[in-house]
Amino acid sequence: MNTKNTLIILAIGFLMTLFGALLKITHMEIGPLNGNSVLTVGMLVEIIGGILLIYKLITAKKSYDFLNS
Incomplete structure (x- = not known):
């Protein structure tokens, strides 16, 4: 897995968290989806994206080559 995929996983998790907070604040439910779930x-x-990013940082051979991997 390359770094771009790891950052995409982090971005998806961030957007899901924002959407869940919006659902929780407005007390909305969309079918089975509610703010808590x-x-x-x-x-x-x-968390999974963060663990993958930390793993990529630790295993990178050169720190300046990290984002190009």
């Missing part, structure tokens, strides 16, 4: 899934995706 979307926030939980979004935060889990962010």
Whole structure:
């Protein structure tokens, strides 16, 4: 997995978290989706993306070559 995919996973988790917060603040439910479930899934995706990003940082051979990998 390259760095671009890891950053995309982080961005998706961030957007899901924002959407879950919006649902929670407005007390809306869209079918089975409510604020609590979307926030939980979004935060889990962010955690997975963060772990993958930290792994990529640790295993990068050269720090200046990290974003090009």
